[in-house]
Amino acid sequence: MPIEVITFDLDNTLWDVEPALLRAEDAQRDWLLQHRPGTIDNYDHEGLWEFKKQVWKRHPELLHNVSQMRLVTLRELQLAAGFTEEEAETGAEHAFAAFLTERHKVQLYEEALEILEQLAGRYTLGALTNGNADIYKTDAAEYFDFAFLAEDIGAAKPAPDMFQAALAHAGTTPDCIVHVGDNPDHDIKGAQGVGMYTVWMNGRNHSWPGGRRADAEIRNLNELPAAVEALAG
Incomplete structure (x- = not known):
């Protein structure tokens, strides 16, 4: 798919x-x-x-x-x-x-806006966070179609609730979604639990802590379009 x-x-x-x-x-x-x-x-x-x-x-x-x-x-x-x-x-x-x-006065990674603009032209983009950052109060707002916070959903990642909310909102199946995150437990394990593809954003060059690895690993957001394309292939 x-x-x-x-x-x-x-x-x-x-x-x-x-x-x-x-x-x-x-x-x-x-x-x-x-x-x-x-x-x-x-x-x-x-x-x-x-x-x-x-x-x-x-x-x-x-x-x-x-x-x-x-x-x-x-x-x-x-x-x-x-x-x-x-x-x-x-x-x-x-x-x-x-x-x-x-x-909310966050400084996005230098390459983030360019990459998000590129991806938004091909994919639906969503935000899933355990924190209280509002993507619509950042410079990346225009590229996101939906966003869910743990405090609104009633459960934090790696619980399946937020990922299931994304699936329901997008109206698609898990094998059509890639989740990108830096936390091996909250993001990677959580998304794997509902059957999504996963990309580990390892910008700090950490060692993988064990368990099933993400489908792809990147060190910089510039690597993300190619990683997603490879998963789609």
């Missing part, structure tokens, strides 16, 4: 997420220091990490929803500092908004 659809993971597949996340964390911290003094002032990095882990343990139902988990953590930090329920609720929303603004 010919390849009709290509789905992409986002973070570390179409861009390096770390710079955006660092800026986003700084923006969130600055908002809290200015508007909710005492909330995080007395935490070092390790202490704040421990606080977050305790919140995660209390809310396992939110592990697939990184946005809601962050909002809950922000709210509980403010409550622990003595702010009222109302202050904590509004403060969480504002601090998260500051975070999200910077979160």
Whole structure:
């Protein structure tokens, strides 16, 4: 069957997420220091990490929803500092908004837009992410026909739900879809589980961790069109 659809993971597949996340964390911290003094002032990095882990343990139902988990953590930090329920609720929303603004200021890999434009002329493109990045708030927006986030679907990769949502939306069969991602477990194993072709975006030159390998491996998005073409052949 010919390849009709290509789905992409986002973070570390179409861009390096770390710079955006660092800026986003700084923006969130600055908002809290200015508007909710005492909330995080007395935490070092390790202490704040421990606080977050305790919140995660209390809310396992939110592990697939990184946005809601962050909002809950922000709210509980403010409550622990003595702010009222109302202050904590509004403060969480504002601090998260500051975070999200910077979160979406991603710098796509140098070759990404050219390659996406090339592929969009031949295939339907979709985005599947466990994170809270919105592809439609990036420079790549015009090339994508659909996008699903784990927090909207209710389950994170490698669970089959997001891949099945892509299949249903595209109205095609697994052997007509290629999923491209950097995570061997979330992306490759997950897509393999529903029968999709897979391309491992190994931009950091990692060793394969074991298990069934992806159908193709690339180090740069420039290699992707040829890899997809080879699968189609």
